[in-house]
Amino acid sequence: MPDFVPPPSAELHLHIEGTIEPEHIIEMSRRNGVPIPSMDVDELRARYAFSDLQSFLDLHYSNLTVLRTERDFFELATGYLDRAARANVRRAEIFFDPQTHIGNGTPLSVVMSGLTRALGDSERTHGISSALIMCFLRDLGAQAADEMLTAILPYREHIIGVGLDSTEIGYGPELFVDVYARAAAEGLRLVAHAGEEGGPETVAATIELLHVERIDHGIRAMEDPRVVELLRSRRIPVTVCPLSNVALRAVPSLAEHPLPRMLAEGLMVTVSSDDPPYFGGYVDANYRALVDELGMTAGDLEQLAMNSFDAAFITDAQRVHWQDEVRAHFA
Ligand code: ADE
Ligand code: ZN
DSSP, X not given: OTTOOOOOEEEEEEEGGGGOOHHHHHHHHHHHTOOOSOSOHHHHHHTOOOSSHHHHHHHHHHHGGGOOSHHHHHHHHHHHHHHHHHTTEEEEEEEEOHHHHHHTTOOXXXXXXXXXXHHTTHXXXXXXXXXXXXXXXXXXXXXXXXXXXXXXXXXXXXXXXEEEESOOTTOOGGGGHHHHXXXXXXXXXXXXXXXXXXOHHHHHHHHHHHOOSEEEEOGGGGGOHHHHHHHHHTTOOEEEOHHHHHHTTSXXXXXXXXXXXXXXXXXXXXXXXXXXXXXXXXXXXXXHHHHXXXXXXXXXXXXXXXXXXXXXXXXXXXXXXXXXHHHHHHO
């Protein structure tokens, strides 16, 4: 399929820190005087082989020590938006992990300034509408999440919602009930990672306890028909990242990925890239792999792209406009 053109879509599961390319890591290491294990791109890339989520997170957080300045965050987000535009992304709802950067000694004001400068008027500069979702690092616990929510409130106008990421096993949704309730009271939209490594019961608990509007990953929901029914009956979108799931061994191979079954079950599945340079590609590569390795049809891709706009936190007018573009793409 030499002339594959990805559909217009909304990318709803993308960690901006996870878009750092090895070339960026080396450049920022040099610029900021932060040592890294190798200054060779191929050697850095050779480390991108993972056995599970934690093995990725360990490398991911270690690479992120190079991010220090407003310029770094601006360049990071600009790099992603430029690349996503080439993948036909029309809307990007972008996760960021401020606790990581504060832990590395970078003030929140620096992070927010760099990201918001890159995203500001992104429709004009990159052809993409964009928004920020602040994630709590679940392994830092409830108290730290609560403090992070308080710290971000002066920047309330720059974020549309909160999410929950990092180590899933051992840090269940029950820890974050209060902070999610506080975020909801602030009018923030609610999403959370669940069912990437944790079982279907964690997906159900995340929905019931945190009242999230979307589930990020959610693939293990398929192991329990009651959780599938919960997602279907409440029309809760699931942001699936196929290449990520293979790279982190959440599924044995793409051919065995549950995504086709999720669509067949009538779930509102969307496709995203998670942390693209680490997992083998941006959202266009994910769509393409679904065709090449899972035999998905143009009709399936159209459904996934339509779903992405149904699941996005956008206006009705935006939804109608972009879904018309999806129909035209497949006409
Ligand atoms: N942080 C970045 N990528 C992640 C993922 N796939 N799961 C949990 N936390 C993450
Ligand atoms: Zn993720």
